Every structure is written in C-alpha cells, then in structure tokens.
Amino acid sequence: MSPDPTATSRWGIIAAFSLVGAATQMVWLTFAPVTTVAAERYGVSETAIGWLANVFVLAFVLLAIPAGLLLDRNLRGALVLGGALTAVGACIRVGGDSFGWMLAGGCVAALGQPIMLTGITGLTRGYLRPEHRPVGIAVATASTWAGFVAAFALSAVFSTTDTLPTLVAVHAGYAVVAAVLLAVAIRGPVPFGETRRPAGVRASWTAVRGAWNDPLIRKLCLFGFLPFGTFITLSTWTQALLEPAGVTVDQVGVMLISCVLAGVIGTAVLPVWAAGHRTEVLTGMVGIATTAAVCVLLAVAPGFGTGLVSLSIAGLMLLPMLAIVLELVERHSGDAEGVSSGLVWTMGNLGGLVVSAIIGATLDSPTASFLILAVITLLALPILAALRAPVAAMASPSELADAADPTSPGPAVG
Known part of the structure; x- marks a missing residue:
C-alpha cells in the first residue's frame, strides 16, 4: 500500500505517543532524585539503587538497533508493544515492596523504552504530512524531556520512605493510562507509510550495515x-x-x-x-x-x-x-x-x-x-x-511536501 497524498496529519496519535514517551522517562528516573531514600526503604546500597536506572541505559545500548528493525517492519505493533512493556514494568514494581520487585519491573520497562524513543522518526513519517514532520519530531522529543521534569517534580512531592510506594504507584497508573490511549489512537492504517516487507535476520543486519x-x-x-x-x-x-x-x-x-x-x-x-x-x-x-x-x-x-x-x-x-x-x-x-x-x-x-x-x-x-x-x-x-x-x-521539508502533493507544480527554481 502506497501513502495517501490526500491524507491529513494525525496529531492525536502524536499526542498519545508523547504521553507514553514521557512515561518511559518517568519510570526510568523514578529513583534517581531519591536515591538515598530508596536505599533506606529497600535496605540496599545507593549503588544498587543506581542500577535501577542503569539497566535502562544498558538496555538502550543493546536494543536500540533491534528496536529500529522491529519498527521498520511493523510500526503500529512495535509502538503498542513499547507502550505495553513500559506499563507492565511499572505495574510489576507495584506488586512488591522490595528491591527485587523494583529491579524486575525496571528490567521489563527497560525493554519498552528503546522501542518508543527510536520510534519517534517512524511515527512522524507514518502519521504526519512531510511539512509537519519537523514539528512532530520536536513535540515527541520534547515530551521525553517533559517526562524527565515530571520524574523530578513527583519525587519532590513523594520524597520520604513512607511515600515511596505511592510514587511508584503514581508512575504505574500514568504509564497504564498512556499506553491504553496510544493503543486506542493508533488503530487503523498508517496513512503515510509503505507496507513493510518481512525481513529475515540476514536482511535485517544488512540494513544495519547499509545505514x-x-x-x-x-x-x-x-x-x-x-x-x-x-x-x-x-x-x-x-x-x-x-x-x-x-x-x-x-x-x-x-x-x-x-x-x-x-x-x-x-x-x-x-x-x-x-x-x-x-x-x-x-x-x-x-x-x-x-x-x-x-x-x-x-x-x-x-x-x-x-x-x-x-x-x-x-x-x-x-x-x-x-x-x-x-x-x-x-x-x-x-x-x-x-x-x-x-x-x-x-x-x-x-x-x-x-x-x-x-x-x-x-x-x-x-x-x-x-x-x-x-x-x-x-x-x-x-x-x-x-x-x-x-x-x-x-531536500527541505517544504520540498518534500510539494513532492508528496500530486497537485503541486513542484518547488520553485531561482
């Protein structure tokens, strides 16, 4: 299926994605501003608490390229999966009040973050007209920084050993709502996306080398x-x-x-x-x-x-x-x-x-x-x-927009 040149940009999907993008950062940085408090609550060292964030960085280094391959093959399915993994990981942490539960939930949520953040370019290419894509990428990227701010702000509100479980629960609730909204918003065809051909392992890594x-x-x-x-x-x-x-x-x-x-x-x-x-x-x-x-x-x-x-x-x-x-x-x-x-x-x-x-x-x-x-x-x-x-x-975004519009005479020369 070829892109529909008459389709309009789907800003609602960008908004839903941005909510999940913020959730990935909030779950990642849950304990970073309250490292000492978390160490006291769970009876471990501050270094151990640091690993609750480090697993996300390590997962990103290992999984960003496989996530990109998955997104290139199935954009909608990959984005729904990324949101779901983030939400499930956040909910696992609500299941028990111990370092082990926090680590287990973090490891699951860490699988979703590279899918979501690597998916910013594919998302905007699939759901926005060419002239709107710079704005879409800026909005989606800004949402990740907003999630960073939200993580620090919530940690300032729930900053004691007694309120730490509430902080974890708030992050989980937000991640679930965001994932559901994205799954609902992203139903239906990708208006500006080509049908992706399934690729084997060899073809996939050939694409990586080519890039x-x-x-x-x-x-x-x-x-x-x-x-x-x-x-x-x-x-x-x-x-x-x-x-x-x-x-x-x-x-x-x-x-x-x-x-x-x-x-x-x-x-x-x-x-x-x-x-x-x-x-x-x-x-x-x-x-x-x-x-x-x-x-x-x-x-x-x-x-x-x-x-x-x-x-x-x-x-x-x-x-x-x-x-x-x-x-x-x-x-x-x-x-x-x-x-x-x-x-x-x-x-x-x-x-x-x-x-x-x-x-x-x-x-x-x-x-x-x-x-x-x-x-x-x-x-x-x-x-x-x-x-x-x-x-x-x-080519500039406006030139790409002209190329995508069959009624356009093309970019002016001069």
Whole structure:
C-alpha cells in the first residue's frame, strides 16, 4: 500500500505517543532524585539503587538497533508493544515492596523504552504530512524531556520512605493510562507509510550495515555521541562537581529541572525554526559552543547562581540537538528510518557511558572535570562542519511536501 497524498496529519496519535514517551522517562528516573531514600526503604546500597536506572541505559545500548528493525517492519505493533512493556514494568514494581520487585519491573520497562524513543522518526513519517514532520519530531522529543521534569517534580512531592510506594504507584497508573490511549489512537492504517516487507535476520543486519555505511548517517551518529555524552554527564556528576563549592543536593535538583525545562522549550522551538530556515548545522554549532562555554564558566565560577543560569542556557541550546538530528535522519533515510534512528540512539547512549566514565575519573578536581568536558563537547564542531555540505544538499521539508502533493507544480527554481 502506497501513502495517501490526500491524507491529513494525525496529531492525536502524536499526542498519545508523547504521553507514553514521557512515561518511559518517568519510570526510568523514578529513583534517581531519591536515591538515598530508596536505599533506606529497600535496605540496599545507593549503588544498587543506581542500577535501577542503569539497566535502562544498558538496555538502550543493546536494543536500540533491534528496536529500529522491529519498527521498520511493523510500526503500529512495535509502538503498542513499547507502550505495553513500559506499563507492565511499572505495574510489576507495584506488586512488591522490595528491591527485587523494583529491579524486575525496571528490567521489563527497560525493554519498552528503546522501542518508543527510536520510534519517534517512524511515527512522524507514518502519521504526519512531510511539512509537519519537523514539528512532530520536536513535540515527541520534547515530551521525553517533559517526562524527565515530571520524574523530578513527583519525587519532590513523594520524597520520604513512607511515600515511596505511592510514587511508584503514581508512575504505574500514568504509564497504564498512556499506553491504553496510544493503543486506542493508533488503530487503523498508517496513512503515510509503505507496507513493510518481512525481513529475515540476514536482511535485517544488512540494513544495519547499509545505514552505518551511509556517510551522512554515520556522521550524525558520531555527532550524537557528543551532545548525548555531555548532557548525561552533566546530569550524572553536577552534584558531585559542585558540592565543593557549597551547592546542596536540593539546589542541584532545582538546577537540573531548570535545565530540562529550558530544554523542553528549546526543543519545541529551535528544531522547527532550523528546519524551516535550513540552518540545522549553524544551530548545532551555536548550541555546542554555548554548552562548552557553560562548562568553562562552571570551572572558573562554580556556585548555585552560575549553575542555575548556565545549565538553563545549556539545556535551551543542547537538548534540541536530538530533535534536529532525528529530523535529518527522517528526511534522509526514508523507510529505513527505524534502523538509522536506532544507530543514533545507540551512539548517543554510548557517548553517555564513555564521557561520564571519563569525567567520573576526574571528580577530585572539579575545575579540571568541567574543562575536560568543555573540550570533549567542542569535538562536535568538526563533525558539524563535515555535515554542512550533505545537509545543505538535502531536500527541505517544504520540498518534500510539494513532492508528496500530486497537485503541486513542484518547488520553485531561482
């Protein structure tokens, strides 16, 4: 079945997907803001509680590419499965008040997250007209950052050992409602999707090799490694790095929430503006340079005030990079966007693991840590420079829309 050029965009499905996207982040980060409280409640170490979040990162690295293959073969079925796994995992944690139950539920929910987040490009390609896809990708991506904020906000409300079970139950209830709404909304044919041909294992991994051998996709993956790595590192180590400057745990929580709130705003605006004005690479360069400057500022003037302002600016400029990369992947990859997105997500999460490990080894010297992170972040600039020509040669969203409309005379020349 070919796409229907007269079909209208299905924004209700984007909204339902966004609810599940937020749920994946909430379930992932349930215990991150209350690590000490959770360790006391379940009688384990803080390191053990950390693994309740780490299993999601490890699952993402291992499963993002298989998730992309699944999405390329059956978009609707994969998205329903991803929402269901997230909800089931969250509900398992309600089944018992122990670390074992939390870990078991986390392991199940971790299977759903790579499907949902890798599915952003396929979702927008399948349910939105070409001219609407940059907005759709921005909205769906912003919902994941909104889930990050919701996780921290709910943890501030349910922050004691006595209220921790309520926090787990609230996350489970939300995940179930979101999964049901998505399953209901996504019924029926995919209006802009081609019928996918079943692929065997050999054909599937041939698609992976083909995507990686695409010069543009490979450069986008290498670029994604660094912004992902920088953000995950800031999220992981800001408290430890700013503690010598007298910044408290609560203040770091405020800083990170402000950072991600700014990122939600930036993701909703900057990628759409960049796609409309064909300034994706320039926007990326400004974002990378700004984030590196933030790291230098934190190195020379650490403190709550500078941290709050600088991390908010970093969130505003850095977090939209994900939506920009995903929009370029969707525009370039066609019906193989699931595999390509899986590669981007895999490299991004690997970046988080690698860069966090590098900075984690230098925590004794916060100034050096922030300066090293600034240098690592700036390594993205040469990659962006190499992307300038191929990105400029790509069709714009408006040109794709004209191509999809049989009544259009085609793009103007001149």
